[in-house]
Amino acid sequence: MAVREVLKMGDPRLLQKARPVEEFRTAELRALIGDMLDTMHHLHGAGLAAPQIGVDLQVVIFEIARNPRYPDVEPIPLTVLINPELEYLSDEQDEDWEGCLSLPGLRGRVPRCTHVRYRGHDAEGHAIDRIVQGFHARVVQHETDHLQGVLYPMRMRDHSKFGFTEVIFPHLAIVE
Secondary structure, three states: OOOOOOOOOOOHHHHOOOEOOOOOOOHHHHHHHHHHHHHHHHOOOOEEEHHHHOOOEOEEEEEEOOOOOOOOOOOEEEEEEEEEEEEEOOOOEEEEEEOOOOOOOEEEEEEEEOEEEEEEEOOOOOEEEEEEEHHHHHHHHHHHHHHOOOOHHHHOOOHHHEEEHHHHOHHHOOOO
């Protein structure tokens, strides 16, 4: 497996819709997921979508164990989610800070639905069906947005709440 280069905002590939995965349990899919995991962990990300490394497929991964970029959030189990579908379970939204590996060094306050259900498949083709809330709901919405060509600044309502992490959160002392 390998750490891959993450595309940065401005690269037109980040604005394209990703294609569904048609075959599970393949060596190519396992290699892609391995590279995504290596890349996400190397960069201390909470998640990563295949389009962020230039792969036009509906594959996202996410996990929060101990993460210096998000020191105060609840753990999220490692999840490989393929061909995801989201269902918003409430009209209630929460606005909170988000970062993105494709916008290194930046954070912005983004409104997201507080309760969602997501469905999809793992790398073996087994069904995943979860109801989540809080930061977990925020992460899965953020990552699945990448599959639609949406970056978090496109969801922001107030761009005065968008800036460099080192300025907004100087106590984190993280180089993104």
